[in-house]
Amino acid sequence: MNATSQSPGDHPDGLMDKLVSLAKRRGFIFQSSEIYGGVGSVYDYGPLGIELKNNIQSRWWREMVHGHANIVGLDAGILMNPEVWVASGHVGAFSDPLAECLSCHRRFRTDELTDLEAGRADDQQCSVCGATGKWSEPKQFNLMFKTFMGVVEGESSTVYLRPETAQGIFVNFRNVMDSSRLKVPFGIAQVGKAFRNEITPGNFVFRTREFEQMEMQFFIEPGTGGYWFQEWRAWRMEWVRSLGIRPDRLRFHDHGPDELAHYCAEAVDIQYRFPFGWQEFEGIHNRTDYDLSAHQEHSGKKLEYIDPAAGKRFIPHVIETSAGLSRLLLVVLADAYTEEEVDGAARTVLKLHPSLAPVRAAVFPLIKKLGMPEIAEKLAAELRRQHNVFFDVAGSIGRRYRRQDEAGTPFCVTVDGQTVEDETCTIRHRDTLEQVRVPLSGVGQWIAAAVAASPTST
Numbered sequence: 001m002n003a004t005s006q007s008p009g010d011h012p013d014g015l016m017d018k019l020v021s022l023a024k025r026r027g028f029i030f031q032s033s034e035i036y037g038g039v040g041s042v043y044d045y046g047p048l049g050i051e052l053k054n055n056i057q058s059r060w061w062r063e064m065v066h067g068h069a070n071i072v073g074l075d076a077g078i079l080m081n082p083e084v085w086v087a088s089g090h091v092g093a094f095s096d097p098l099a100e101c102l103s104c105h106r107r108f109r110t111d112e113l114t115d116l117e118a119g120r121a122d123d124q125q126c127s128v129c130g131a132t133g134k135w136s137e138p139k140q141f142n143l144m145f146k147t148f149m150g151v152v153e154g155e156s157s158t159v160y161l162r163p164e165t166a167q168g169i170f171v172n173f174r175n176v177m178d179s180s181r182l183k184v185p186f187g188i189a190q191v192g193k194a195f196r197n198e199i200t201p202g203n204f205v206f207r208t209r210e211f212e213q214m215e216m217q218f219f220i221e222p223g224t225g226g227y228w229f230q231e232w233r234a235w236r237m238e239w240v241r242s243l244g245i246r247p248d249r250l251r252f253h254d255h256g257p258d259e260l261a262h263y264c265a266e267a268v269d270i271q272y273r274f275p276f277g278w279q280e281f282e283g284i285h286n287r288t289d290y291d292l293s294a295h296q297e298h299s300g301k302k303l304e305y306i307d308p309a310a311g312k313r314f315i316p317h318v319i320e321t322s323a324g325l326s327r328l329l330l331v332v333l334a335d336a337y338t339e340e341e342v343d344g345a346a347r348t349v350l351k352l353h354p355s356l357a358p359v360r361a362a363v364f365p366l367i368k369k370l371g372m373p374e375i376a377e378k379l380a381a382e383l384r385r386q387h388n389v390f391f392d393v394a395g396s397i398g399r400r401y402r403r404q405d406e407a408g409t410p411f412c413v414t415v416d417g418q419t420v421e422d423e424t425c426t427i428r429h430r431d432t433l434e435q436v437r438v439p440l441s442g443v444g445q446w447i448a449a450a451v452a453a454s455p456t457s458t
């Protein structure tokens with residue numbers, strides 16, 4: 001086989017459009033409520049998308065929770081007492097200033113209106129309708145979704161859809177510490193939905209109004225924030241690389257003093273080079289004691305840690321690692337998407353790390369005769385006990401391979417004429433296109449070993 005592909009580090013032309021179309025064609029991601037014309041920037045994950053999302057989430061959980069004796073999990077409610085968001089500052093400050101084009105009535109974040117920001121409102125053109133110099137005064141716009149709890153609508157029954165998972169961790173700090181008898185330093189990790197009424201969503205699932213976060217708050221002794229911040233900064237990048245993301249498309253972006261959020265002493269983003277530029281998909285933040293102090297003050301409940309051995313009592317400081325699950329899924333897809341020419345024919349392949357691939361192995365009978373479908377079906381049933389397996393009898397073998405290449409399936413197992421005679425089958429490797437002959441009884445183990453031996457970076 002002779003395979004050539006795009007040069008490493010470069011995305012294929014028009015990648016975002018190609019990803020949207022492949023995601024729909026293969027069942028990764030659909031527009032929400034599509035048959036009704038969709039709804040602004042919400043997406044649904046199809047049969048392959050949910051498998052990929054679950055695999056990313058489960059690798060994160062294994063690394064963060066099962067991989068650390070002093071980190072435990074939590075699953076807090078999406079709806080919380082609205083006072084949480086007052087104490088956290090989200091009711092007061094979680095807003096963007098917006099200016100409205102008086103001609104088409106679209107609203108824009110003022111930081112995207114460079115002339116207006118520079119005091120030249122008369123020169124500012126609307127990117128939608130083209131009108132120039134017709135702008136309202138900027139107004140604050142809160143990004144939290146509001147709804148009502150119970151049967152009465154009104155201020156007293158207002159609740160919010162959480163805009164981040166972190167606050168569910170802070171308000172459960174005491175419960176978790178008391179029930180699990182953890183000692184500082186310790187962490188609480190959570191994966192779940194978050195909602196933001198983003199003004200400029202876009203770039204597919206990069207910025208959406210409903211998304212998922214994977215967050216961990218690490219509670220530490222005051223004065224140790226600098227040390228733990230550096231540790232987590234390095235550990236998180238190491239984990240991202242272990243997903244097989246190309247290292248030359250990853251970098252840190254340290255926040256300068258003018259970029260730091262008011263609750264942060266230090267912050268760094270892990271960025272990916274998307275086709276639309278370098279963008280954050282995970283942040284590591286030294287949040288000091290800002291959150292626990294705010295909740296202690298606002299709720300009137302003590303949120304201190306008592307260290308009887310050292311005779312100390314303090315409000316722990318926090319290092320937070322905050323990643324977008326849906327945004328990381330886009331990183332994984334963009335990084336895996338590859339266009340190649342194999343023996344003069346074009347092929348599209350998702351070179352997903354085998355531990356993330358939605359389907360681990362596809363099993364095919366070469367033809368629908370001579371007992372091959374029965375043997376293949378039996379093999380697929382056995383492999384299903386260990387792996388997520390897809391079985392397909394329809395179409396030419398070449399087309400079946402190409403469909404699995406687009407789904408990112410790392411191994412295709414084919415039962416052919418020789419299988420009937422000697423109980424061996426072929427396993428085709430998605431990336432190298434090499435085929436090996438393996439006894440039917442050894443396929444499950446062979447695949448497990450190949451996944452374990454996969455390099456962490458392509």
Ligand code: ATP
Nearest residue numbers: 196198206207208211280281282283322323324327
């Ligand atoms: P951005 O500057 O991109 O809006 P942020 O700095 O507000 O992000 P955080 O509040 O730190 O982000 O959230 C942590 C992570 O949650 C981000 O790194 C990102 O991966 C994810 N995230 C935040 N907002 C969205 C969104 N609207 N859609 C998808 N993921 C998001």
